[in-house]
Amino acid sequence: xxxxxxxxxxxxxxxxxxxxxxxxxxxxxxxxxxxxxxxxxxxxxxxxxxxxxxxxxxxxxxxxxxxxxxxxxxxxxxxxxxxxxxxxxxxxxxxxxxxxxxxxxxxxxxxxxxxxxxxxxxxxxxxxxxxxxxxxxxxxxxxxxxxxxxxxxxxxxxxxxxxxxxxxxxxxxxxxxxxxxxxxxxxxxxxxxxxxxxxxxxxxxxxxxxxxxxxx
Numbered sequence: 140x141x142x143x144x145x146x147x148x149x150x151x152x153x154x155x156x157x158x159x160x161x162x163x164x165x166x167x168x169x170x171x172x173x174x175x176x177x178x179x180x181x182x183x184x185x186x187x188x189x190x191x192x193x194x195x196x197x198x199x200x201x202x203x204x205x206x207x208x209x210x211x212x213x214x215x216x217x218x219x220x221x222x223x224x225x226x227x228x229x230x231x232x233x234x235x236x237x238x239x240x241x242x243x244x245x246x247x248x249x250x251x252x253x254x255x256x257x258x259x260x261x262x263x264x265x266x267x268x269x270x271x272x273x274x275x276x277x278x279x280x281x282x283x284x285x286x287x288x289x290x291x292x293x294x295x296x297x298x299x300x301x302x303x304x305x306x307x308x309x310x311x312x313x314x315x316x317x318x319x320x321x322x323x324x325x326x327x328x329x330x331x332x333x334x335x336x337x338x339x340x341x342x343x344x345x346x347x348x349x350x351x352x353x354x355x
Contacts, residue, residue: 148182152190155180160199160210161295162268163303167212167352171200199296210300215353221297222346226339228291229279234335236281237326244281245326248274252319259315264306267315268299274319278334301349311348318344 156176165171177187191208194200201211213221240248251274258267272295279288306312318341325333 148186149189152176152180152182152186153193156187156190156194157199157296160194161292161299162272163264163299163301165210165300166303167210167300169300170203170206170209172207194296197293197296211297213297213301213353215350215355217297218301218346218350218353221294222342222350225291225294225298225342228287228294229275229342230335230339232279232282232284232287232291233322233338234331235284235287236278237329237331237334239281239283240278240326244277245323248277248326249323251277252316252323255316255319259312262306262312264303267306268302275338278338298349301352302345304352305345305348308348311345315345 156171159165171191173184173187173191176191177184180187191200195202195208198211200208203209251270254270255267255274258264258270276288279291282288305315318337321340322334322337325331325337
């Protein structure tokens with residue numbers, strides 16, 4: 140019988156791996172080695188193995204014969220499905236959240252946009268993705284819908300790895316923050332629909348490039 144401590148370690152491993160996938164720590168096709176991850180997270184291999192299989196069950200990872208677990212490589216059809224789902228979910232969360240953000244929260248969002256500008260200028264993809272996730276989470280959480288947020292984060296699991304390649308195209312990378320600035324302008328006008336449209340444009344802009352990296 141497993142103890143509460145064992146369950147806690149498994150949950151901790153799961154959350155760490157889940158966050159890593161959302162932030163693009165691992166690229167599509169990359170193999171995740173149990174012993175390496177266990178050493179990095181300072182926990183037993185069993186907890187890591189269980190966490191990895193939870194993510195396989197959620198289709199965020201795949202079992203590869205004789206190779207263990209790896210990050211899936213999306214097809215164009217899969218990516219199209221994910222992008223359409225993101226636009227629906229995140230557009231709605233953005234519209235709802237825009238109506239509830241107070242002055243302090245709006246100021247924080249503006250600060251995050253500046254951080255993303257700096258990350259783009261410095262070519263720092265990790266800093267950009269970190270600030271980008273915080274920006275979107277803050278806006279969507281303001282909607283006050285835990286179920287909607289859970290659905291959004293589940294979809295993020297599938298696109299986090301490929302999103303780490305946004306900086307590979309200089310032209311795309313240079314314009315990654317434009318939609319966020321448009322969103323801030325809509326917020327100043329209390330235009331919830333404009334905020335939702337800016338999110339959709341943000342997703343489509345990045346998606347147009349990322350789709351070219353997917354397999355046929």
